[in-house]
Amino acid sequence: xxxxxxxxxxxxxxxxxxxxxxxxxxxxxxxxxxxxxxxxxxxxxxxxxxxxxxxxxxxxxxxxxxxxxxxxxxxxxxxxxxxxxxxxxxxxxxxxxxxxxxxxxxxxxxxxxxxxxxxxxxxxxxxxxxxxxxxxxxxxxxxxxxxxxxxxxxxxxxxxxxxxxxxxxxxxxxxxxxxxxxxxxxxxxxxxxxxxxxxxxxxxxxxxxxxxxxxxxxxxxxxxxxxxxxxxxxxxxxxxxxxxxxxxxxxxxxxxxxxxxxxxxxxxxxxxxxxxxxxxxxxxxxxxxxxxxxxxxxxxxxxxxxxxxxxxxxxxxxxxxxxxxxxxxxxxxxx
Numbered sequence: 001x002x003x004x005x006x007x008x009x010x011x012x013x014x015x016x017x018x019x020x021x022x023x024x025x026x027x028x029x030x031x032x033x034x035x036x037x038x039x040x041x042x043x044x045x046x047x048x049x050x051x052x053x054x055x056x057x058x059x060x061x062x063x064x065x066x067x068x069x070x071x072x073x074x075x076x077x078x079x080x081x082x083x084x085x086x087x088x089x090x091x092x093x094x095x096x097x098x099x100x101x102x103x104x105x106x107x108x109x110x111x112x113x114x115x116x117x118x119x120x121x122x123x124x125x126x127x128x129x130x131x132x133x134x135x136x137x138x139x140x141x142x143x144x145x146x147x148x149x150x151x152x153x154x155x156x157x158x159x160x161x162x163x164x165x166x167x168x169x170x171x172x173x174x175x176x177x178x179x180x181x182x183x184x185x186x187x188x189x190x191x192x193x194x195x196x197x198x199x200x201x202x203x204x205x206x207x208x209x210x211x212x213x214x215x216x217x218x219x220x221x222x223x224x225x226x227x228x229x230x231x232x233x234x235x236x237x238x239x240x241x242x243x244x245x246x247x248x249x250x251x252x253x254x255x256x257x258x259x260x261x262x263x264x265x266x267x268x269x270x271x272x273x274x275x276x277x278x279x280x281x282x283x284x285x286x287x288x289x290x291x292x293x294x295x296x297x298x299x300x301x302x303x304x305x306x307x308x309x310x311x312x313x314x315x316x317x318x319x320x321x322x323x324x325x326x327x328x329x330x331x332x333x334x335x
Contacts, residue, residue, distance in 0.1 A: 009110055011163070012087035013038040013095070016079030020097040021050040023208065028059055030100045036107035037065070039089055044069045044079035077175030077182035080159075084169050092169065096160040100129070100206040108203035109163040120168050120195035124161035124203030125154035135209045137298045138216060140277040140285075141306065143209075152201035159183035161205045168195055180226035184235075217305045224313025229320070240310050243269065274300040 013031065017024070031041055043056050045068065053070065060066040069082050076096070084092050091113070093106055105124060112122045125146075128139045146153040160183075169175075172189035176182045190197070210216040227236055247266045254262035277299050278290040289295060 009091060009113060010039040010089045011036075011091050011093050011106065011110070012084075012089040012166075013041045013093045013106070014044065014080055014083030014087060015042070015095055015097060016044045016046065016076045016083065017048065017052055017056075017097040018046045018074060018076075018079075019048045019050045019052060021048070021052045021055060023098050024052055024055045026100050027097060028055075030103070030105075032063065033103045034101065034106045035104050036110055038093060038106060039065065040087070041066045042069065042083040042086060043067070044071055044083040046071045046074045046076075046079050073177065075177050075179045075182065077186075078177045081169075081174045081177075084166060084174070087166060090166050091163060092166050093163045094159055094161075095205055098208045099126075099160055100208075102204045102206070105161070105203050105205060106163070108200045112198040112200050113163065116196075116198050118196050119198035121162060121164040121190055122198040122200050122203075123157040124163075124200045124205065125156060126158050126161050126205050126207050127155070129206050129208050132211065133298070134212065137295060138209055138302055140281050140299055141302045145280050145283070149199040149201055151199055154199065154201035156199070157187050157197070158205075159186060160207070161203060164190075168193070176230070178226050178230055180223045181230045181232055184232070185230065213302065213305055216302065217309045220306045220309035221313040221316070224310045225317045226313075228314050228317035233314070237310060237314055240307055243273075244307075270300060270303070271296070273303055277303070 015027070015031075020027070031038075041063070043066065045053050045056065047070075053068070056066070056068045060068060067086070069086060071079055071082055073079075080094060093109065095101060109122045109124055113119055128135070128143045130136050130139055144155060146155050149156070168190060172186065172193055175186050178185075210219050224237070227233070247269065250262050250265050254260050274296050275290075278285055278296070282290065
C-alpha cells in the first residue's frame with residue numbers, strides 16, 4: 001500500500017540489470033511491496049540474453065510506474081547514469097539486481113529526508129543473505145561488520161541502498177563507466193564534495209552472495225581487474241601483495257639457511273588472517289563458531305581463493321596495457 005500525504009516526496013527508483021531472470025521476480029515483488037511506493041521505477045537493462053527484458057516488459061504492462069531503458073554498454077555505472085538522467089523527480093533511490101528490499105526500505109530512507117531536510121544523500125543498511133555453510137563463511141571474509149551510525153549500527157555507505165538528490169549526481173559527474181569500483185568512486189566523490197549525509201540503519205536491503213567458491217573466485221577476478229583499471233591498487237592489491245612478499249622472504253631465508261623453522265610464520269600469518277575474520281564479526285558469532293576448526297579452515301580456503309583472484313585480475317588488467325586507459329574513462333565529467 002502506498003503512503004500518501006500532503007507532504008509526499010516523489011521518488012524515482014533506478015535499478016540496473018543484466019541477465020537477472022532468476023532473481024528478477026524476487027526483486028520486483030520487493031519493490032512493489034514497498035510501504036512508500038516510488039513514483040517511477042526505472043529498470044536499465046545492459047543487454048540481457050536470458051529473458052530479463054521480457055520479464056520487465058511483462059511487468060510494465062501491469063504496473064504503469066515501471067519504465068525500461070535498454071542500453072548497450074555492460075557496466076552498472078553507465079546503467080545508473082542513464083536511469084538517473086531519465087528520472088523525472090528531484091530525489092532518486094538506487095538499488096541493484098540480485099537484491100531484495102525490506103518492505104519499509106524506501107520509507108525509512110525518506111524519513112531521514114523529512115526529519116533532516118538539509119541532507120543531500122541518505123545511506124541505508126545492507127545484509128547478506130546467508131542460507132548455506134559456504135555463504136556463512138564467505139560473509140566472514142568479505143562482508144564488513146556493522147559500524148555505529150546515528151540511529152544505530154549498520155553497514156554502509158552503500159550505493160544499492162541509498163537515496164540522493166539528483167543534483168548531487170550531476171555535481172559529482174555521475175558514475176564512472178566501470179564494471180567494478182564505480183560505486184566506491186561515486187561515494188568518494190560525494191564525500192569530497194562536502195554534501196550532507198544522512199544514515200538510515202533500518203532501511204535494509206538483502207544482498208545475495210556468490211553461492212560457491214568457484215563463483216566467488218570468478219567474481220573477485222572481475223572486481224580485481226576493474227579496480228586495477230580504475231587505478232585503485234593501493235586500496236586493495238598492494239596490501240595483499242605485501243603479505244605474500246613477506247611470506248616469500250621467510251621462505252627464501254628458510255631455503256638459504258636450511259633452517260626450516262623460518263617457514264613457521266607463513267602458516268601462522270594465514271591462520272591469523274582467518275581468525276581476524278571471525279574476530280571482526282564476533283558480535284554475531286558464537287564462541288564455538290569462532291573456534292570450530294572446520295569453519296576456520298573453510299574461511300582460510302576462501303581467503304586464499306580471493307587472494308589468487310586478486311593476482312589473476314591484476315595480471316589481466318596489466319595485460320591490457322596502460323591502466324590509465326580505465327582511469328580516463330571515469331575522469332570524464334560528461335554523463
